[in-house]
Amino acid sequence: MSSMATMPDETAVFGEPKYWQLRTSLLKAIDEDFNSGDILPNERDLAARFGVARATLRHALEQLELEGRLVRKRGAGTTVAGPRVDVSLGADGEGWPGVDLRDREVIDCATVPVTDEFADTLKGRPSALVHRLRRRQFSMRQVVGLECLYVSRAVVPSLSTRVPNFERASLMLRQLRGHRLEGRHRAVELAVAEAEEARYLERPPGTAVLVVTTTYTALGRTAAVTVATYRADTCRLAFAEAGPTALRPAS
Amino acid sequence: MSSMATMPDETAVFGEPKYWQLRTSLLKAIDEDFNSGDILPNERDLAARFGVARATLRHALEQLELEGRLVRKRGAGTTVAGPRVDVSLGADGEGWPGVDLRDREVIDCATVPVTDEFADTLKGRPSALVHRLRRRQFSMRQVVGLECLYVSRAVVPSLSTRVPNFERASLMLRQLRGHRLEGRHRAVELAVAEAEEARYLERPPGTAVLVVTTTYTALGRTAAVTVATYRADTCRLAFAEAGPTALRPAS
DNA sequence: GAGTGGTCTAGACCACGAG
DNA sequence: TCGTGGTCTAGACCACTCA
Numbered sequence A, B: 001m002s003s004m005a006t007m008p009d010e011t012a013v014f015g016e017p018k019y020w021q022l023r024t025s026l027l028k029a030i031d032e033d034f035n036s037g038d039i040l041p042n043e044r045d046l047a048a049r050f051g052v053a054r055a056t057l058r059h060a061l062e063q064l065e066l067e068g069r070l071v072r073k074r075g076a077g078t079t080v081a082g083p084r085v086d087v088s089l090g091a092d093g094e095g096w097p098g099v100d101l102r103d104r105e106v107i108d109c110a111t112v113p114v115t116d117e118f119a120d121t122l123k124g125r126p127s128a129l130v131h132r133l134r135r136r137q138f139s140m141r142q143v144v145g146l147e148c149l150y151v152s153r154a155v156v157p158s159l160s161t162r163v164p165n166f167e168r169a170s171l172m173l174r175q176l177r178g179h180r181l182e183g184r185h186r187a188v189e190l191a192v193a194e195a196e197e198a199r200y201l202e203r204p205p206g207t208a209v210l211v212v213t214t215t216y217t218a219l220g221r222t223a224a225v226t227v228a229t230y231r232a233d234t235c236r237l238a239f240a241e242a243g244p245t246a247l248r249p250a251s
Numbered sequence C: 001g002a003g004t005g006g007t008c009t010a011g012a013c014c015a016c017g018a019g
Numbered sequence D: 001t002c003g004t005g006g007t008c009t010a011g012a013c014c015a016c017t018c019a
Helices: A018-033 A043-050 A054-066 A165-177 A195-200 B018-033 B043-050 B054-066 B165-177 B195-200
Strands: A070-073 A077-080 A085-089 A104-113 A129-139 A142-152 A183-192 A208-218 A221-231 A235-240 B070-073 B077-080 B085-089 B104-113 B129-139 B142-152 B183-192 B208-218 B221-231 B235-240
Touching: A018 A054, A043 A054, A054 A070, A054 B183, A085 A129, A085 A142, A104 A165, A129 A165, A142 A195, A183 B054, A183 B208, A208 A235, A208 B183, A221 A235, B018 B054, B043 B054, B054 B070, B085 B129, B085 B142, B104 B165, B129 B165, B142 B195, B208 B235, B221 B235
Parallel strands: A085 A235, B085 B235
Antiparallel strands: A070 A077, A104 A129, A129 A142, A142 A221, A183 A208, A183 B235, A208 A221, A235 B183, B070 B077, B104 B129, B129 B142, B142 B221, B183 B208, B208 B221
16 A cells, blocks of 8 residues: 555656656556555655656546546545446436436426527527526436537427426426437537536536536427536446347347 | 746646646647647756756656647657547448558558457457457557457457468458447546556657447357557547437437 | 657645545 | 645746748
């Protein structure tokens, strides 16, 4: 738990930057001498031990944090991260979203003006209204993602008001499921969390996140869009695919 | 193209770090005053213009590069990135990989010892052999990803030798397609490119990449695994899903 | 060779968490 | 209150690209 080599690693490649060699050394140490949850020595000590400036050591730590191997907390310390959490996508009824309410916490559910980015896909004019349901997603009692579902008023005309958020959300989802789903499209890309998003994910702004954008087609139009944001350092997105019958046999 | 605000942004939130406010200012400038391919002023000028140390400015630029909004090249300069490239996954025959040979360049195809990470999934003992096909993937004449396909010898006993790489690969894929595909599983996660990987992607080590791991089941066992690595800054992974008939209608 | 981004240093101060 | 990681500075030198 505490050895942590200090001498220049024999695997060190000259010509590679110091912070990268350092990352390699640390990675090896993490794998061999540490377990999930173990606390690393503080940055000043580590830097001294490796004979580099603190900034250089930090550069190495930043890489390892991006890779999800370390968790750093201001005021607390740096710990070794556990294995990635599998987040299952596509298993929720193989269709409309939100059928599975386990591990999901409703943040709010309201009718709001469309944001520019969805004005086109939801075929709404700017200033048009859509329903928005925001939920936080958990896995193993840990926050892993933030899910934002936009629903066109063409498929769900109005929301019941005067009821709690959770109930309003349930009613909306029920109406959604009443329609026949005609198509679905998914895209995954990397982004960074802005301030508000970051707060919900309990991370600082600028944290790398995986954004899954799903568009749902019904009644011959784009009926709904969900934008789900997952912590890139702790999550693996698992796409449970259809069984054998849905797969085309060898042609 | 050249105005680029210098005064403290009125949207600046005190309490937010300088580099983050800077990122916001730069992002606004990129969106409003620049086009794809435009060259930004150099780092020293920019830092002076905003009245911050170069390191602080660089911190902001690093964020924007991670987001895929900027492209920085040593010795050359910093340019505004174009829109993300859509990489289509799941459209290749809805089954076995590599049916679509467009925009793919064979790097090599050989029988090699299994690496530890796949010894278990491919059910091979350490020191067992598997076939490995490595290909580079292009889109719009740009390198977007590196694809590594491992095939168990249980489904493809042996590779024809004494033929060029490309032909050997074709023959292997043909044999693969001869089997009935019984299942497929996909996972997406964030990683960073190591040295060799980075070279293939024409990026420096430490670059953020999206890794798509797909396992194929045939003959009641894991028959093949592909590990595809895509540049996280320039790619959006698009999952073309099955048409209406495969989607379960409203329950 | 001039100019660019990349690396590294040695310091300082700040914001937060835990005891 | 003290120790942690987070931010910021002002310099230096290096590696690369391009004219």
